[in-house]
Amino acid sequence: xxxxxxxxxxxxxxxxxxxxxxxxxxxxxxxxxxxxxxxxxxxxxxxxxxxxxxxxxxxxxxxxxxxxxxxxxxxxxxxxxxxxxxxxxxxxxxxxxxxxxxxxxxxxxxxxxxxxxxxxxxxxxxxxxxxxxxxxxxxxxxxxxxxxxxxxxxxxxxxxxxxxxxxxxxxxxxxxxxxxxxxxxxxxxxxxxxxxxxxxxxxxxxxxxxxxxxxxxxxxxxxxxxxxxxxxxxxxxxxxxxxxxxxxxxxxxxxxxxxxxxxxxxxxxxxxxxxxxxxxxxxxxxxxxxxxxxxxxxxxxxxxxxxxxxxxxxxxxxxxxxxxxxxxxxxxxxxxxxxxxxxxxxxxxxxxxxxxxxxxxxxxxxxxxxxxxxxxxxxxxxxxxxxxxxxxxxxxxxxxxxxxxxxxxxxxxxxxxxxxxxxxxxxxxxxxxxxxxxxxxxxxxxxxxxxxxxxxxxxxxxxxxxxxxxxxxxxxxxxxxxxxxxxxxxxxxxxxxxx
Numbered sequence: 001x002x003x004x005x006x007x008x009x010x011x012x013x014x015x016x017x018x019x020x021x022x023x024x025x026x027x028x029x030x031x032x033x034x035x036x037x038x039x040x041x042x043x044x045x046x047x048x049x050x051x052x053x054x055x056x057x058x059x060x061x062x063x064x065x066x067x068x069x070x071x072x073x074x075x076x077x078x079x080x081x082x083x084x085x086x087x088x089x090x091x092x093x094x095x096x097x098x099x100x101x102x103x104x105x106x107x108x109x110x111x112x113x114x115x116x117x118x119x120x121x122x123x124x125x126x127x128x129x130x131x132x133x134x135x136x137x138x139x140x141x142x143x144x145x146x147x148x149x150x151x152x153x154x155x156x157x158x159x160x161x162x163x164x165x166x167x168x169x170x171x172x173x174x175x176x177x178x179x180x181x182x183x184x185x186x187x188x189x190x191x192x193x194x195x196x197x198x199x200x201x202x203x204x205x206x207x208x209x210x211x212x213x214x215x216x217x218x219x220x221x222x223x224x225x226x227x228x229x230x231x232x233x234x235x236x237x238x239x240x241x242x243x244x245x246x247x248x249x250x251x252x253x254x255x256x257x258x259x260x261x262x263x264x265x266x267x268x269x270x271x272x273x274x275x276x277x278x279x280x281x282x283x284x285x286x287x288x289x290x291x292x293x294x295x296x297x298x299x300x301x302x303x304x305x306x307x308x309x310x311x312x313x314x315x316x317x318x319x320x321x322x323x324x325x326x327x328x329x330x331x332x333x334x335x336x337x338x339x340x341x342x343x344x345x346x347x348x349x350x351x352x353x354x355x356x357x358x359x360x361x362x363x364x365x366x367x368x369x370x371x372x373x374x375x376x377x378x379x380x381x382x383x384x385x386x387x388x389x390x391x392x393x394x395x396x397x398x399x400x401x402x403x404x405x406x407x408x409x410x411x412x413x414x415x416x417x418x419x420x421x422x423x424x425x426x427x428x429x430x431x432x433x434x435x436x437x438x439x440x441x442x443x444x445x446x447x448x449x450x451x452x453x454x455x456x457x458x459x460x461x462x463x464x465x466x467x468x469x470x471x472x473x474x475x476x477x478x479x480x481x482x483x484x485x486x487x488x489x490x491x492x493x494x495x496x497x498x499x
Contacts, residue, residue, distance in 0.1 A: 016261060016404050017103075018042030019117040020215055021086035021178040023185040023235045024206040028052070028085040031208070031219050033076060036066050036087045038218040039211055041263060042119075043089035046102035050115035051082030055182045057113040058082075059106040063099060084185055086178045088117040100141040104180070107149050114152065115180040118145035119195050119211055120403035123173035124468040148177065164188070165232060165245035172468050172488075174254070174402030176227070178209060184236040185209070188245065191489060192252040192464055193229035194402040194455060196268045199240070200224060207235045212266040225497050226269055250489040251449040252464040255456050256404055258443050259393045260301050260364045269447055270498070274304045279442035280392040280434055281308025281362060288432035289313060290388045292358040296320035298375065299347070305392035306362040320354045320379065321347050343374040355383030361428075365393050369413035372426040380427075389428040394436050394459035398483060399474075401467045402455065436460050448493055457483075 018039030022028050029051045036047060047069045048061025058079055062069035066089055070076040079085070088103035104117040122128070125144035128151070133139070137150045151167035152160075164179065164186060174194035179186040187209045189197045200208040200221030208221045216223055227233060230249035234241045254261075257268055264274035281304065294316045297306025300323060310317035324346055359379055366372050376387045395414035409415040413422055423431040434442075436459050445453035457463040461483035467474060477483040 016042060016091050017117075017119040018089045018211045018215075019086065019119050019176060019178050019209075020088075020211070021084075021117070021180065021185050021187070021209045022206060022219075023084040024237065025202070025204070026081055026083055028082045029076060029079040032085040032087040033066070033070060035208065035210055035215040035219050036089050038215040038263070039089055040066055042211060042261065043091040046090040046099075047088065048102050048104055049076075049079060049085055049087040050104040050106050050117075050180055051079035051085040052180065052182055053079065053082045057106060057115050057180065057182060059104065059115070061099070061102040061104070063102065084180060086115055086117045086180045086185065098142075101143045103143070103145060104178070105141065105143070105146055105149065107153070109153065113182060114149060116145060116149055117178040118143075118148070119176045119197075120174035120190065121401060122147065122171055122175060123401050123465075123470060124171070125173075126469040128170065147171070161186075161232070161234065161243070168232065168245045172465070176211065184234050187227055187231075187233040187235070189227045189229055189231055191230045191246055191249045192402075192455075193249075194252060194254050196253065196257055196262065196266070197227035198223055198225070199227060199233065207240050209233075209235075212262055212268075214263040214266040217265065223267065223498050229493070244492075247492040248489045249491075250464070250493050251445075251447050251453045252451075252455040253445070253453060254400075254402060254404065255393075255439060255443065255454045255459075256400075259439075261404070264301075264304055267498075269445055269453070271443055271445060276443045277301075277304035277364075277392065278308035278311075279444070280439060281305035281310075282312040283308075283438035283442050284362075284390055284392050284432075284434045285309045285312035287435055287438055288390055290360055290390070290430060290432075292360045292386070292388060294318045294320065294354070294357050295360045295362060296354065296379070298361065298363040299323035302362050302364045302392065305364060309360065309362050309390060309392070315360070318350075318353050320350050320359060320382075320384075321375070322350060323347055343371055344378075347375060347378065349378045349382035349384075351382040354379055356385050357383075358386040359384045359388065361387055361389045363389065363391055365396065366391055366413055366422070366426075367396055368411050369422060369426050372428075376427050386429045387427075388430045389423075389426060389432075391431070391433045393434055394439060394456070395433045396458050398458045398461050398477065399470075400458055401463070401470050450489070450493070462486075 020035035047066040060075040104115045106115045122144040155163035155166045157163045175190045176195040176197040177188045200216035230246040232245045258276045262273045295310035297303040397415045447453045463485045
């Protein structure tokens, strides 16, 4: 049995969100709304838009889904006619889901306004916040995103762009930022490129920035470039200016974007997410074959992997599970009883498909394992003769610190149990995971990175950067030589761009 002594808690710090921005059209608010709708899967607990109306920034935000927030009163109508806007959909962790944390944040200064939307997590946020508060800063939220606003305002650099560069160079961890002033829109990505971030262009020439290329497709924009690690892009009435705030960059895009978070119709650094997931399924079949009658994918993010697995083993790929599209994610439910009810509301087994069959259940990941157990039980109750679980990613063993909600190793099944114990706990006939090498091969990045171009730390313990304020919580893992950390990059890398 895997030791349970070395556990760390990172509750309430990590989040996974979606951001969208546009400059130079009188339909900026509406376009931002549609772009955020395409990113709703990235955050379902809060949404907001800050719009530039006649040179004045106006904020509209609220708790809940985007459509619910902007169906209340005249929120969307009141910002129509805006010529630029940024928006945000938020997934909040326990204890931080309050209105003051809903983005975009908006600051009113005596001489200007500044709005900010952030996807990611700062690994030196505790240190920076303490230093700023000691210097007299007063925070209006508990979000780490607000730190950048304070750093920009306190900078003595001569221009706003220089102030932003100076502030960004003090941050560590994962961040994709959109900044909006009455005069310009700015996009910045952390030096490792942990989070996806793209720039598109509408047929009428306006530039759009978004977390995923799928959002560009929805608003009719063409993908023209990836925001590169360490880049600061300025968009205003003169066009787009590309600059860097640091020359020390590398690429470590989070592998979970390909595994789970991103939409299958998104392209990340030239790799289509659906195609990558299908190859994950094929590699999983090659590594962990099983004698079975049918393959069933867990809707929706596992369907591509299930297709690849079934094709590789020449098995029928059947719809043995049906998803209710109007139920929120089960892993955010606060109690086990509620999670079980949520799974039953979210998924139904198709008895006529699985009855008397040896079923391969393909899923994208196992975190706590409770959802997997409920699904295995559901298939058995529907008449499945055997249920073999195949996971199209490696086993989660370590926390994430760059912007995805992996809260504790205490909650990570693979961090606490052997493969045999996990198989028994989810009540499967067999259980197997994709290898890290199989994952890297399936994604197949062709970027000029120092390693694979991916962050796979939660699977193999190899973190692509120091973790700063989190280091003490991981000391036991480091002492046991289970994790290690790369140094920050010292030279500039160049990533490929769309043709």
